[in-house]
Amino acid sequence: MSIPNVLTVARILLAIPLVILILRQEFGWALFLAAVAGFSDFLDGFLARAFNWKSSLGVVLDPAADKILVSLSYFALLLLAAVPLWLFGVILLRDLLVSGFFVYMLICRRLHKPMAPRNLGKIAVAAQIVLGVVIVMNLHYQMEIPLLPLYLVCAAVTLLSLVEYTVVGFRIIHGQTDEKK
Secondary structure, eight states: OOOOHHOOOOHHHHHHHHHHHTTTTTTHHHHHHHHHHHHHHHHHHHHHTTTOOOOEEEEHHHHHHHHHHHHHHHHHHTTTTTSSSHHHHHHHHHHHHHHHHHHHHHHHOEEEESOOOOOOHHHHHHHHHHHHHHHHHHHHTOOOOOHHHHHHHHHHHHHHHHHHHHHHHHEEEEOOOOOOO
């Protein structure tokens, strides 16, 4: 297993202590662990590109790590009533449907090479992570940042990303290629 894949697996494993820290309301440590996870995400991508350590396992693991970290963190925040159910639902819906398309295409052999990440998808994940950090900072520092506008922006970008991945997924399923290679 390559170093980027080891870092990605470590990032997946960080989800459990991150959720525990959020649920224990140890928000300072949760922010630190989120920063470590974010740095490992940057580092594994950098190493994979810089040293050509890309792998088919990494192509699957890296987005899975993002989905696991974000979904579990938002679930913990939901349990603390720090995020509304509808926002958690939008994030979870996108992750489940995008993952479902990916698995379906792999099983049906419609996907011969990894689906190229979409820019909207990257923006959606970034918005989810930034919002999550702002929420935890809000809780830790007991700030009064109005979160509704941030919820709406995050939900809108997440839904637009879902639409884009759905369109691309249906194109691939119906024999067209992923035009962004």
